[in-house]
Amino acid sequence: MTNYQNETITKTTVTPLDDTPDWTFDLLGQYQQEIARVADFYRLDTYTNQIEVITAEQMMDAYASVGMPIGYSHWTFGKKFIQTEQTYKRGQMGLAYEIVINSSPCISYLMEENTLTMQALVMAHACYGHNSFFKGNYLFKSWTDASSIIDYLLFAKNYISQCEQKYGISEVESTLDACHALMSHGVDRYKRPQKISLDEELKRQSERAEYLQSQVNALWRTVPKKEQQENEKKYKFPKEPQENILYFIEKNAPLLQPWQREIVRIVRKISQYFYPQKQTQVMNEGWACFWHYTILNHLYDEGLVTDKFMLEFLHSHTNVVAQPEYNSKYYSGINPYALGFNMFIDIRRICEHPTEEDKEYFPEIAGSNWVDTVHFAMENFKDESFISQYLSPKLIRDFKLFHIHDDSDNNYVEIGAIHNEQGYKKVRHNLANQYNLSNLEVNIQIVDANIDGDRALTLRYTPHNGVELGNSKDEVLKHLYYLWHFDVKIIQEDSDGEDKVIACCPQKKEDD
Amino acid sequence: MANFIDRRLNSKNKSTVNRQRFLRRYKNQIKKSVSEAINKRGVTDIDSGESIVIPNKDLSEPTFHQGDGGIKDRVHPGNDQFSTGDRIPRPPKGQGQGAGQGDASDSGEGEDDFTFSISKEEYLNLLFEDLELPNLEKNQLDKLIEYKTVRSGYCAEGVASNIDIVKSLQGSIARRIAMTSSKRKQLKMLEEELLALINDKHDNIKQKRELMAKIESIKEKIAKVPFIDTFDLRFRNYAKQAVPTSKAVMFCLMDVSGSMDQATKEMAKRFYILLYLFLSRTYKNIDVIYIRHHTQAKEVDEHEFFYSQETGGTIASSALELMNDIISERYNDNQWNIYGAQASDGDNWADDSPRCQEILENQILPKSRYFSYIEITQRAHQTLWKHYQQVEESHTNFAMQHIKTVADIYPVFREFFKKNTQSAA
Numbered sequence: 001m002t003n004y005q006n007e008t009i010t011k012t013t014v015t016p017l018d019d020t021p022d023w024t025f026d027l028l029g030q031y032q033q034e035i036a037r038v039a040d041f042y043r044l045d046t047y048t049n050q051i052e053v054i055t056a057e058q059m060m061d062a063y064a065s066v067g068m069p070i071g072y073s074h075w076t077f078g079k080k081f082i083q084t085e086q087t088y089k090r091g092q093m094g095l096a097y098e099i100v101i102n103s104s105p106c107i108s109y110l111m112e113e114n115t116l117t118m119q120a121l122v123m124a125h126a127c128y129g130h131n132s133f134f135k136g137n138y139l140f141k142s143w144t145d146a147s148s149i150i151d152y153l154l155f156a157k158n159y160i161s162q163c164e165q166k167y168g169i170s171e172v173e174s175t176l177d178a179c180h181a182l183m184s185h186g187v188d189r190y191k192r193p194q195k196i197s198l199d200e201e202l203k204r205q206s207e208r209a210e211y212l213q214s215q216v217n218a219l220w221r222t223v224p225k226k227e228q229q230e231n232e233k234k235y236k237f238p239k240e241p242q243e244n245i246l247y248f249i250e251k252n253a254p255l256l257q258p259w260q261r262e263i264v265r266i267v268r269k270i271s272q273y274f275y276p277q278k279q280t281q282v283m284n285e286g287w288a289c290f291w292h293y294t295i296l297n298h299l300y301d302e303g304l305v306t307d308k309f310m311l312e313f314l315h316s317h318t319n320v321v322a323q324p325e326y327n328s329k330y331y332s333g334i335n336p337y338a339l340g341f342n343m344f345i346d347i348r349r350i351c352e353h354p355t356e357e358d359k360e361y362f363p364e365i366a367g368s369n370w371v372d373t374v375h376f377a378m379e380n381f382k383d384e385s386f387i388s389q390y391l392s393p394k395l396i397r398d399f400k401l402f403h404i405h406d407d408s409d410n411n412y413v414e415i416g417a418i419h420n421e422q423g424y425k426k427v428r429h430n431l432a433n434q435y436n437l438s439n440l441e442v443n444i445q446i447v448d449a450n451i452d453g454d455r456a457l458t459l460r461y462t463p464h465n466g467v468e469l470g471n472s473k474d475e476v477l478k479h480l481y482y483l484w485h486f487d488v489k490i491i492q493e494d495s496d497g498e499d500k501v502i503a504c505c506p507q508k509k510e511d512d
Numbered sequence: 513m514a515n516f517i518d519r520r521l522n523s524k525n526k527s528t529v530n531r532q533r534f535l536r537r538y539k540n541q542i543k544k545s546v547s548e549a550i551n552k553r554g555v556t557d558i559d560s561g562e563s564i565v566i567p568n569k570d571l572s573e574p575t576f577h578q579g580d581g582g583i584k585d586r587v588h589p590g591n592d593q594f595s596t597g598d599r600i601p602r603p604p605k606g607q608g609q610g611a612g613q614g615d616a617s618d619s620g621e622g623e624d625d626f627t628f629s630i631s632k633e634e635y636l637n638l639l640f641e642d643l644e645l646p647n648l649e650k651n652q653l654d655k656l657i658e659y660k661t662v663r664s665g666y667c668a669e670g671v672a673s674n675i676d677i678v679k680s681l682q683g684s685i686a687r688r689i690a691m692t693s694s695k696r697k698q699l700k701m702l703e704e705e706l707l708a709l710i711n712d713k714h715d716n717i718k719q720k721r722e723l724m725a726k727i728e729s730i731k732e733k734i735a736k737v738p739f740i741d742t743f744d745l746r747f748r749n750y751a752k753q754a755v756p757t758s759k760a761v762m763f764c765l766m767d768v769s770g771s772m773d774q775a776t777k778e779m780a781k782r783f784y785i786l787l788y789l790f791l792s793r794t795y796k797n798i799d800v801i802y803i804r805h806h807t808q809a810k811e812v813d814e815h816e817f818f819y820s821q822e823t824g825g826t827i828a829s830s831a832l833e834l835m836n837d838i839i840s841e842r843y844n845d846n847q848w849n850i851y852g853a854q855a856s857d858g859d860n861w862a863d864d865s866p867r868c869q870e871i872l873e874n875q876i877l878p879k880s881r882y883f884s885y886i887e888i889t890q891r892a893h894q895t896l897w898k899h900y901q902q903v904e905e906s907h908t909n910f911a912m913q914h915i916k917t918v919a920d921i922y923p924v925f926r927e928f929f930k931k932n933t934q935s936a937a
């Protein structure tokens with residue numbers, strides 16, 4: 001049964017691999033072996049792969065838990081499962097062919113229903129493409145710790161289920177709801193974080209710290225009133241605006257139970273774990289598509305896969321990287337697979353066959369070694385910077401990108417730039433901005449907690465380009481109030497430069 | 513380097529807990545949806561679950577996000593007609609200048625409601641939550657007529673087909689060990705002696721021979737202990753256990769005289785559906801008997817029961833008599849759980865009402881688990897109601913309710929079967 005190993009090692013025989021539609025574990029092994037060899041040839045550095053074969057239903061489970069292999073129980077996951085199941089059953093949506101988890105070993109799921117060709121595609125895509133991205137990209141390196149995430153998720157699941165037993169499902173659910181509402185505000189954007197999970201000892205230490213913190217909170221209550229009045233407004237707390245709302249809550253909410261603090265922390269940690277994925281969607285998918293395309297073509301050139309295999313593969317591949325145009329009924333924004341894949345292909349083209357234009361736009365990479373160049377690009381960028389660095393005029397022309405400027409003060413929208421000489425840089429700049437997380441997510445920070453007075457929490461919303469805060473703000477504020485227990489309000493500077501309260505909880509009946 | 517793991521056989525329903533959480537959270541909405549949907553069903557159509565609709569805005573998970581207004585720059589692919597500086601009228605989308613700040617949520621435009629299916633099991637659980645069959649415990653035990661054979665240990669006698677081989681061989685080993693132990697001890701001693709003699713410098717031929725002969729004879733004796741003996745045999749033992757019968761029959765009695773119009777029948781039908789569904793939670797097999805009556809009663813099928821039109825006067829006792837006859841003929845009350853449900857608009861020939869009371873009290877109620885009467889009318893009660901009220905006072909397994917509109921049905925049904933409130937009036 002180990003014949004195939006000898007075959008690949010000696011590489012003398014070039015009998016193509018079996019291309020029957022039905023896969024077996026033996027065949028998967030053979031393909032995996034070949035893909036691994038080619039990936040190694042292109043210097044893809046990966047975590048060990050753990051490839052799990054699952055059914056469609058299990059795939060929906062995995063979907064529902066937003067890609068966490070071990071998720072705690074919460075109704076939103078149930079809702080997602082029901083939604084996925086329905087769209088799948090109605091045939092509105094095919095399931096993704098794979099899910100891959102940023103962990104070490106890197107877990108990828110193969111769906112049982114896939115043909116052998118699809119499994120090979122998925123292995124090249126997930127087990128070598130995504131996997132090497134997780135290991136190499138600077139954001140993942142600095143924000144996540146792949147080796148301990150599974151342990152941490154397991155800890156989280158168990159901890160939350162213990163809390164449910166001790167304090168009741170409803171209490172835990174409310175706490176989680178509140179945390180989820182603030183989940184995207186649980187990350188330090190401007191500060192490099194600690195590794196997501198500390199080992200056991202550090203965890204204990206942090207628990208002690210939290211205990212101490214809770215004692216400190218208790219002390220506040222005993223501070224004599226007189227002194228309080230004297231000290232009023234002498235100092236401001238927090239000293240600087242805090243963008244990490246969940247962290248602030250975890251450390252400073254006066255009446256939170258210790259277990260609630262831990263839950264806040266869990267949600268915060270998980271939010272942090274997913275933070276790099278939000279910022280590298282185009283790159284990550286592009287990188288994976290680029291490599292499944294390159295690796296399988298390499299195998300084809302060696303004669304290891306058949307024409308039949310390639311036709312099926314190209315059919316799926318083309319579907320994945322298709323970009324509908326803006327007036328198509330299938331259009332739903334720019335397809336990150338298409339953009340990312342074409343950018344990496346384009347980088348390779350610029351390296352191998354640069355035109356005069358490329359030499360002008362990309363003097364430092366035109367004609368360089370393409371493997372070095374794509375690795376450098378993968379390692380050191382996120383979507384925003386990747387696009388502003390590498391989107392070439394040729395690609396802008398190929399995609400026929402155009403920029404729309406929409407100012408709500410006008411009753412028209414304006415075409416800001418199109419795919420011509422004058423427009424390239426502007427299109428590129430705006431497309432890059434479109435992936436800038438700090439433009440996409442609202443800028444809301446805690447500016448005052450008034451700990452000496454009524455402990456009212458004040459948040460400041462700073463609009464980006466004059467965009468209003470979405471109208472779910474009151475609902476979110478209710479959740480924040482649940483965690484903070486005292487008045488919370490959001491202020492925003494109005495056109496006269498004066499702060500105006502735009503939302504508060506509990507709502508006051510004030511008529512201005 | 514890669515490991516393949518086959519997870520296909522792992523537990524499938526990883527999301528079950530989350531699903532239960534979801535149902536739990538939206539119980540009230542789901543319940544509402546369930547009780548509305550009850551109006552659309554056929555009587556015995558219970559194999560399906562139910563489609564539940566929840567308004568999408570109730571399900572939203574709020575986050576801080578960007579709203580309207582301001583300047584937005586977007587890049588799109590596939591330019592086919594635009595040049596820089598083109599101005600295009602804004603697509604009509606009703607964007608106001610900034611959302612009203614006091615409104616909690618005004619985004620209710622055209623969002624699809626969240627629709628999903630719940631299983632039959634979940635559906636029935638929600639529909640009949642907090643309801644129970646009255647008096648079930650009390651009379652459960654008098655009607656233990658069916659038996660089922662269950663294993664009950666082992667015995668030393670029995671028929672050959674019931675031999676338990678493992679137990680028998682265990683017995684055999686035990687017996688053989690017990691019967692040969694002293695001989696084995698002797699044998700061991702003799703063998704040690706023999707060994708001593710062999711190791712001895714002298715020949716000791718005679719002693720050796722004697723010893724060897726003794727050893728032989730003991731070995732023979734040991735071998736003679738039979739491998740298996742009738743004493744070893746063990747037989748599987750069975751016992752009969754009484755089980756409550758799981759068969760039920762439900763009698764639907766309805767007045768189809770001229771005064772009952774189609775709308776009234778529809779209401780009665782809903783009630784029967786509920787009763788049927790409810791019974792199906794307790795009983796595996798349910799027969800449904802439809803009896804309709806005007807001046808004469810007749811057993812009919814479901815369709816005829818609900819949809820054929822008759823005219824004439826009303827003699828309710830005819831239906832009760834027919835029910836009683838059918839019970840004696842086909843449904844021995846020892847083997848069947850008998851439920852009756854009578855629907856009427858209250859019209860009855862005045863002289864007949866005492867007779868109804870009598871049949872119920874003497875014939876039907878003693879055999880039935882439960883008999884319910886619903887009167888669907890907008891008018892004042894007539895004689896039948898008054899006589900039935902007397903029945904209700906003296907019997908705990910009789911209940912009556914008055915229904916005026918469709919909306920009353922589900923509440924009335926819940927009233928009938930509410931837990932622990934069957935105060936014997």
